[in-house]
Amino acid sequence: MSKNKSDFIIGLDVGTSKVATLVAQKNSRDDYTKHNDSFDIIGVGLSANNSMRHGAVVDLEDTISSISASLEEAERMAGIPIERAIVAIGGDHIDGSNSTGVIAISGENGEVAPTDVERVIEATQAISQPTNREMLHIIPRLYTVDGQGGIKDPIGLTGIRLEVEAHVVVGSVPVIKNLTKCVYQAGVDVEDLVYGGLASTYSMLSKKQKEIGVALIDIGAGTTDLVVVEEGDILLSAAIPLGSANITNDVAIGLKTSIAVAEAVKIKHGSCLPDQVSDHDRIDLSQFDPKEDQEASKRYLAEIIEARMSEILLLIKEELKSINRDGMLPAGAVLVGGGAKLSGVVGLSKETLRLPSALGVPSIELTGFVDKVSDPSYAAAIGLIIYGLDHFPQNKGLFNPSPSAVSRAPGKIKEWFKQFIP
Numbered sequence: 001m002s003k004n005k006s007d008f009i010i011g012l013d014v015g016t017s018k019v020a021t022l023v024a025q026k027n028s029r030d031d032y033t034k035h036n037d038s039f040d041i042i043g044v045g046l047s048a049n050n051s052m053r054h055g056a057v058v059d060l061e062d063t064i065s066s067i068s069a070s071l072e073e074a075e076r077m078a079g080i081p082i083e084r085a086i087v088a089i090g091g092d093h094i095d096g097s098n099s100t101g102v103i104a105i106s107g108e109n110g111e112v113a114p115t116d117v118e119r120v121i122e123a124t125q126a127i128s129q130p131t132n133r134e135m136l137h138i139i140p141r142l143y144t145v146d147g148q149g150g151i152k153d154p155i156g157l158t159g160i161r162l163e164v165e166a167h168v169v170v171g172s173v174p175v176i177k178n179l180t181k182c183v184y185q186a187g188v189d190v191e192d193l194v195y196g197g198l199a200s201t202y203s204m205l206s207k208k209q210k211e212i213g214v215a216l217i218d219i220g221a222g223t224t225d226l227v228v229v230e231e232g233d234i235l236l237s238a239a240i241p242l243g244s245a246n247i248t249n250d251v252a253i254g255l256k257t258s259i260a261v262a263e264a265v266k267i268k269h270g271s272c273l274p275d276q277v278s279d280h281d282r283i284d285l286s287q288f289d290p291k292e293d294q295e296a297s298k299r300y301l302a303e304i305i306e307a308r309m310s311e312i313l314l315l316i317k318e319e320l321k322s323i324n325r326d327g328m329l330p331a332g333a334v335l336v337g338g339g340a341k342l343s344g345v346v347g348l349s350k351e352t353l354r355l356p357s358a359l360g361v362p363s364i365e366l367t368g369f370v371d372k373v374s375d376p377s378y379a380a381a382i383g384l385i386i387y388g389l390d391h392f393p394q395n396k397g398l399f400n401p402s403p404s405a406v407s408r409a410p411g412k413i414k415e416w417f418k419q420f421i422p
């Protein structure tokens with residue numbers, strides 16, 4: 001396969017605990033006969049990140065170093081320089097809401113033209129945003145032409161008035177600026193910014209799941225993202241300001257040990273289901289740090305973990321209640337993010353959310369360094385690659401944009417990108 005620069009799609013997920021970079025190429029054998037895309041992962045970079053809180057940069061220099069380390073590893077593996085990337089943004093500053101837009105149809109003979117669709121989507125931005133909030137995505141859901149609703153694709157229909165219902169995702173201006181600044185200073189152009197929870201829906205949900213109703217739950221270190229999709233449309237997106245790092249902190253307090261030991265103990269011995277852990281099992285903490293001389297109860301560890309994970313899941317349940325989908329999504333909950341690797345989380349999710357629950361697996365075919373990315377914490381990074389194929393014509397090959405596809409937020413963000421270009 002030739003290495004044409006524009007063939008590559010680069011996903012950069014700057015998370016609260018790690019920076020993941022993926023370099024991918026769409027497999028050339030994909031053609032009209034194949035229904036699903038497949039990607040060749042040719043470069044993977046992973047570096048630790050300790051300089052963000054809930055998705056927001058708190059130390060510029062350290063974040064730039066983590067991004068650079070991740071990019072360099074991916075560049076070495078792929079054998080290409082990385083000049084641009086599609087970047088994931090997350091954190092509790094992200095907010096999703098539903099909005100509507102209305103315009104008068106201007107197409108010839110009153111037929112809805114593509115420009116009308118663009119205009120009506122832009123009209124959803126007319127709703128006033130609090131200062132310091134910026135639009136990341138406008139995701140059109142259903143259109144109405146002269147009162148006739150439920151239309152997925154209005155182009156060519158005749159009428160006077162065109163309305164759209166859209167899901168709008170906004171984020172905090174300073175958080176977005178700081179993240180893009182770090183990426184630029186690491187030497188890479190921001191091709192687009194994508195809400196990480198939304199990106200994960202691209203990689204981890206099948207078309208069928210998205211049709212019948214599903215909740216994507218990305219349990220990160222600092223934030224848990226929730227995106228609900230039904231009939232192919234986004235009903236809800238929400239960021240819960242708690243994640244797996246909160247569990248580690250609770251373990252450190254509960255076992256009176258350091259964060260490093262708590263993290264290692266959580267990963268090796270942690271469970272969300274204390275009822276399934278014997279009361280007699282003990283953990284010798286000196287195996288994690290020779291300075292530690294105490295033992296801990298495995299059951300007590302599970303009780304600490306269950307308390308916090310239940311809190312996170314109950315907050316998700318509240319969000320589902322707010323859209324009348326509590327226990328009501330046939331395709332259930334799909335769990336991704338590093339926090340989904342905790343033993344027993346699927347069981348606790350079934351019990352708490354009263355929904356079928358499973359760990360997420362990529363819904364697309366991957367080749368290349370698949371083993372490296374076969375991990376739920378790569379959900380957003382893989383999603384960025386698929387998003388990139390959908391949204392950037394140079395990567396598109398045979399695929400056509402659909403009017404219900406996620407819209408890139410026009411306007412100011414692009415302008416900011418430019419001001420950081422060295």
Ligand SMILES: Nc1ncnc2c1ncn2[C@@H]1O[C@H](COP(=O)(O)OP(=O)(O)OP(=O)(O)O)[C@@H](O)[C@H]1O
Pocket residue numbers: 014015016017018054055090091219220221222223224243244245248263266267270336337338339340341342343376377
């Ligand atoms: N095997 C494991 N068992 C339990 N927890 C794990 C395991 N591996 C990683 N984690 C937890 O997953 C979290 C990291 O997940 P992830 O990489 O998805 O976060 P992130 O993307 O950096 O954060 P965020 O999305 O919140 O910005 C850490 O808190 C870590 O403790």
Ligand SMILES: [Mg+2]
Pocket residue numbers: 015016090196220221337380
């Ligand atoms: Mg994440």
